[in-house]
Amino acid sequence: MNRRLSPIQGVLVAVLGLGGLLIVLPFLWMVFTAFKTPDDAYAWPPTLLPKVWIAGNFKKLFELIPFGQMFWNSLWTSAVIASFNILLGAPAAYAFARLRFPGKSLWFNSHLLSMVVPWQITLIPTFLLVRWFGWVDSFAALIVPSLTSGYAVFMLYQFFRSLPRSLEESVLMDGGSWGTALRYIALPLSSGAVAAVWMLSFLGNWSSFVWPSIVLNSPEKMVLPVGLLALQNHFAINVPVLMAGSALAVLPTIVAYLFVQRYLTDAALSSGMKG
Amino acid sequence: MMTHQSPSLTRPARPSTSLRREEALWGLLLVAPSTLVVLVFALLPILGSLGVSFTDWGGLSRPEWVGLANYQKALTNDPKALRYLLQTLIFSAFAVPLGLLVSLAIASLIHNVSSPAVRGFFRTLYYLPMVTVGVATALLWQALFGATGVNWLNQPSTVIPAVAFFTVWQGAGSSIILFLAALANVPKELYEAAQLDGARPSQLFRFITLPQISPTLFLVLVLSLIGSLQVFEAILFMTKGGPGDSSTTIAFYIYKSAFSYFRMGYATALSWLLALGLIVLLVAQWRLQRRWVHYE
Amino acid sequence: MKKLVTLLLAATLGLAAAQTTLTYATWDATREKADRKLIAAFEAANPGIKVKYNLVPWDTYWQKASAMVAGGVTFDVMWMDLDNFPFYASQGALEPIPLDAAEKAKYPAQSLAPYLIGDGSQTYGLPLGPQAVCVFINRALFKERGVPIPTTGWTWDQMLSAAQKLTFSKGGKRYWGINGSDLQPDLEYGMSFYYTFGGKGIIQKTANGYTPNLEATFRQTAQRLYDLIYKYKVSPTANDTPQAAYQLFQAGQLGIYVEGTWMTGVWAETPGLDWAFAPFPTLKAGEPPRPLYSAHALVIPKASKQKSAALTFARWITTSPQAGKILAENGLLPTQPDPYEKLFLNALKGRNGEVIFQQLKTSEIRFSNLRTVSNLPEVLNALNADLNLAWTGNLPLDKAIDKANTDMGALLKESKELKY
Numbered sequence: 001m002n003r004r005l006s007p008i009q010g011v012l013v014a015v016l017g018l019g020g021l022l023i024v025l026p027f028l029w030m031v032f033t034a035f036k037t038p039d040d041a042y043a044w045p046p047t048l049l050p051k052v053w054i055a056g057n058f059k060k061l062f063e064l065i066p067f068g069q070m071f072w073n074s075l076w077t078s079a080v081i082a083s084f085n086i087l088l089g090a091p092a093a094y095a096f097a098r099l100r101f102p103g104k105s106l107w108f109n110s111h112l113l114s115m116v117v118p119w120q121i122t123l124i125p126t127f128l129l130v131r132w133f134g135w136v137d138s139f140a141a142l143i144v145p146s147l148t149s150g151y152a153v154f155m156l157y158q159f160f161r162s163l164p165r166s167l168e169e170s171v172l173m174d175g176g177s178w179g180t181a182l183r184y185i186a187l188p189l190s191s192g193a194v195a196a197v198w199m200l201s202f203l204g205n206w207s208s209f210v211w212p213s214i215v216l217n218s219p220e221k222m223v224l225p226v227g228l229l230a231l232q233n234h235f236a237i238n239v240p241v242l243m244a245g246s247a248l249a250v251l252p253t254i255v256a257y258l259f260v261q262r263y264l265t266d267a268a269l270s271s272g273m274k275g
Numbered sequence: 276m277m278t279h280q281s282p283s284l285t286r287p288a289r290p291s292t293s294l295r296r297e298e299a300l301w302g303l304l305l306v307a308p309s310t311l312v313v314l315v316f317a318l319l320p321i322l323g324s325l326g327v328s329f330t331d332w333g334g335l336s337r338p339e340w341v342g343l344a345n346y347q348k349a350l351t352n353d354p355k356a357l358r359y360l361l362q363t364l365i366f367s368a369f370a371v372p373l374g375l376l377v378s379l380a381i382a383s384l385i386h387n388v389s390s391p392a393v394r395g396f397f398r399t400l401y402y403l404p405m406v407t408v409g410v411a412t413a414l415l416w417q418a419l420f421g422a423t424g425v426n427w428l429n430q431p432s433t434v435i436p437a438v439a440f441f442t443v444w445q446g447a448g449s450s451i452i453l454f455l456a457a458l459a460n461v462p463k464e465l466y467e468a469a470q471l472d473g474a475r476p477s478q479l480f481r482f483i484t485l486p487q488i489s490p491t492l493f494l495v496l497v498l499s500l501i502g503s504l505q506v507f508e509a510i511l512f513m514t515k516g517g518p519g520d521s522s523t524t525i526a527f528y529i530y531k532s533a534f535s536y537f538r539m540g541y542a543t544a545l546s547w548l549l550a551l552g553l554i555v556l557l558v559a560q561w562r563l564q565r566r567w568v569h570y571e
Numbered sequence: 572m573k574k575l576v577t578l579l580l581a582a583t584l585g586l587a588a589a590q591t592t593l594t595y596a597t598w599d600a601t602r603e604k605a606d607r608k609l610i611a612a613f614e615a616a617n618p619g620i621k622v623k624y625n626l627v628p629w630d631t632y633w634q635k636a637s638a639m640v641a642g643g644v645t646f647d648v649m650w651m652d653l654d655n656f657p658f659y660a661s662q663g664a665l666e667p668i669p670l671d672a673a674e675k676a677k678y679p680a681q682s683l684a685p686y687l688i689g690d691g692s693q694t695y696g697l698p699l700g701p702q703a704v705c706v707f708i709n710r711a712l713f714k715e716r717g718v719p720i721p722t723t724g725w726t727w728d729q730m731l732s733a734a735q736k737l738t739f740s741k742g743g744k745r746y747w748g749i750n751g752s753d754l755q756p757d758l759e760y761g762m763s764f765y766y767t768f769g770g771k772g773i774i775q776k777t778a779n780g781y782t783p784n785l786e787a788t789f790r791q792t793a794q795r796l797y798d799l800i801y802k803y804k805v806s807p808t809a810n811d812t813p814q815a816a817y818q819l820f821q822a823g824q825l826g827i828y829v830e831g832t833w834m835t836g837v838w839a840e841t842p843g844l845d846w847a848f849a850p851f852p853t854l855k856a857g858e859p860p861r862p863l864y865s866a867h868a869l870v871i872p873k874a875s876k877q878k879s880a881a882l883t884f885a886r887w888i889t890t891s892p893q894a895g896k897i898l899a900e901n902g903l904l905p906t907q908p909d910p911y912e913k914l915f916l917n918a919l920k921g922r923n924g925e926v927i928f929q930q931l932k933t934s935e936i937r938f939s940n941l942r943t944v945s946n947l948p949e950v951l952n953a954l955n956a957d958l959n960l961a962w963t964g965n966l967p968l969d970k971a972i973d974k975a976n977t978d979m980g981a982l983l984k985e986s987k988e989l990k991y
């Protein structure tokens with residue numbers, strides 16, 4: 001079993017590794033900049049490694065913004081929103097992909113329409129709505145309008161459509177309901193897709209700053225991207241401190257990724273289950 | 276806007292009325308929560324904005340009805356809007372194919388790495404750019420573009436491809452995740468059978484992989500079309516629309532019109548024209564997919 | 572019995588007063604420490620009013636402000652700049668501020684003027700301290716290159732020759748004289764040279780509206796500034812380095828940096844930097860420099876539920892001696908800077924801060940007479956985009972100014988008078 005040594009595998013790994021450099025270099029730059037003094041970080045031509053390693057940027061970051069609180073706010077709201085996107089989106093996507101019911105095209109196209117109208121112009125109308133509900137400066141304003149997402153529904157819809165129908169058909173023939181078919185056949189079969197969509201939704205919310213900045217006021221409710229944006233004033237950014245914050249902000253997303261990664265792997269889908 | 280080709284599951288016996296009713300009930304039940312949220316928090320504001328597009332409104336006080344004047348101005352009396360639309364299309368022409376190609380290539384390569392540990396490593400690696408905050412990545416790439424001696428971001432002829440390259444770098448991760456999920460779903464038996472028939476790797480890719488993942492290909496195509504025609508954040512962080520206004524995209528112009536020029540009514544009309552364009556494009560894609568997208 | 576009622580009344584009143592909580596919003600993170608000190612001092616002086624500090628990033632500040640005003644839930648006191656003020660005031664979004672003559676006298680007339688509406692009887696904003704365009708120098712570089720430290724009366728030619736001496740290479744690093752790439756004459760830094768050269772304003776009021784006024788003074792000033800980059804090559808370009816000028820200055824690779832007083836907080840990040848203020852250079856013999864300054868203001872949105880407390884706070888920040896003292900001690904200029912000169916100089920010891928107080932005597936606020944041009948932001952954006960093509964080396968300067976003239980003219984034809 002020396003498959004790992006086969007030349008094709010070698011080439012694969014080499015190509016991926018080279019492309020990976022393009023990813024790693026900027027990333028390392030970020031991490032190393034977080035340990036530089038400003039004058040070191042701004043010198044031109046630049047050096048990759050800090051002249052002197054300092055931890056002061058992290059200290060400063062924690063002085064300037066309530067980093068821990070913001071980090072936590074971002075983490076749980078993103079996780080909750082992503083989970084609701086699946087909870088609401090998966091059944092809807094499944095119905096759109098498989099079932100016949102009244103108004104189907106209308107409901108489906110409403111989801112799609114929410115993707116094509118630029119957010120810049122729905123911002124104020126949505127704010128007025130949230131204000132009408134009395135949610136300004138509350139997490140409800142952040143979470144409720146995002147409970148579902150046209151993107152999540154569309155992605156899951158595409159995945160469900162490409163699933164083989166035979167297994168669901170057998171469930172229905174055995175007297176099972178559509179709910180059973182979704183719960184015990186379609187969802188387990190597309191766990192990879194569900195994990196992917198959850199991850200993308202989590203990331204989208206993890207990095208969003210415009211809407212949170214508009215509906216939230218209290219510093220104790222603020223989310224991390226807004227905090228990081230506030231580090232720069234109109235004229236100048238403290239780049240090392242920003243990089244320190246950005247580097248720390250990457251951590252939970254990697255943890256989340258490693259967590260869902262097992263669903264993303266092919267192991268979740270034994271080919272025997274395919275029809 | 277879109278019509279559904281997918282028929283309902285056919286049951287062996289002719290479905291009875293009660294079964295049909297049950298299916299309809301289940302359908303409504305399953306879509307109700309999501310649809311309710313969409314109707315209230317997406318459609319209502321969207322309809323509100325449609326109303327705004329027929330008014331002269333700064334965004335603060337009372338809107339003033341002006342009928343089609345905003346649309347008329349956008350279509351006939353604002354050469355800038357046309358130019359920014361063109362710049363947006365050029366951006367898409369770079370970003371969409373490049374993004375599809377790069378992410379599909381990387382996903383296929385990762386998928387074919389045999390060692391699970393190495394595969395897991397690369398999967399995580401290529402996902403990294405997506406998780407880094409926009410401001411930080413923009414700063415990093417400004418530095419990288421500048422480090423080449425000729426600043427790509429500083430010339431009208433190169434700034435759009437440069438920003439497109441940046442968005443591909445930043446966004447490929449999400450397409451890679453989707454492609455990897457699709458690739459994992461391709462039944463291995465198909466490859467095994469074809470290999471027994473003596474198919475070459477390129478043939479496997481062309482005749483098995485591509486058709487099998489075509490729904491995801493379609494998905495990524497649609498998502499990247501929408502994303503690229505609405506590109507905004509990359510412009511805000513990387514170029515602010517410059518040099519001059521050579522990288523100003525239509526979404527950036529909408530943003531400036533709404534929040535810097537205080538012309539919310541006009542910005543809204545522009546947005547609706549953009550949305551209409553997108554809808555036409557999507558309908559076309561939806562129709563075209565019949566030719567190349569294979570569902571089960 | 573009567574006593575009891577009075578007591579109860581007083582208690583309820585006191586309770587009601589104790590419940591007043593104000594929200595205060597700013598975009599300027601560099602002032603956060605000073606702002607918090609101000610709030611603490613204000614709360615101590617005004618028991619019964621609590622102030623909640625809100626820092627909103629500049630990138631979303633105006634979107635948030637406009638959504639809040641449209642929704643009728645606003646901050647009680649918020650920062651306002653002169654680009655946005657005319658729009659907010661003309662849309663009736665701001666509360667008029669009652670100021671009698673004695674109170675008006677507490678504000679520098681020039682700073683207050685842009686916030687007076689109509690015939691000047693209505694005030695809609697209380698100006699904060701001047702944010703002045705100024706010249707910073709790296710004294711270590713000056714000494715190393717044998718360039719004399721600038722003194723009052725420093726001329727353009729002296730500045731240019733200093734910049735030339737300060738442009739050099741050493742140890743694999745390049746050093747540049749001045750940040751010419753920031754000095755587009757449509758931005759306040761470059762425009763300060765235009766006013767110093769005798770400019771009267773780039774937009775003119777005529778009998779039938781407004782027209783661009785990019786005349787000889789403007790062109791000559793633009794040429795001088797442009798030549799710093801492309802003729803004398805004493806300024807870095809985007810092809811030399813992607814670093815912003817403030818970054819090069821902090822890295823010790825830029826000798827002269829023309830920006831504004833608001834940067835002093837940034838310099839504190841690099842304790843090793845030997846920076847100092849320098850006098851703004853003169854361009855015409857016998858005439859003092861006329862660099863620009865801007866004065867943001869505190870405004871009270873109409874939708875505020877705490878108007879009287881908001882007014883108390885806004886007045887206190889802009890006119891009280893305690894506030895002036897706190898600001899100056901933190902190296903910031905209070906609304907009326909002169910009484911606090913000693914404290915300010917002390918806070919920025921050895922940085923030659925006197926020149927700021929000198930230049931403020933002949934400073935101006937740009938466009939303060941044009942605030943009723945309805946589409947001014949768009950007009951200025953067109954000018955900026957066109958000159959930017961020249962500044963980035965993509966269009967000859969003459970052509971860029973001609974183009975700006977055309978573009979501005981077309982937009983100005985469409986503009987209306989804002990009515991308040």
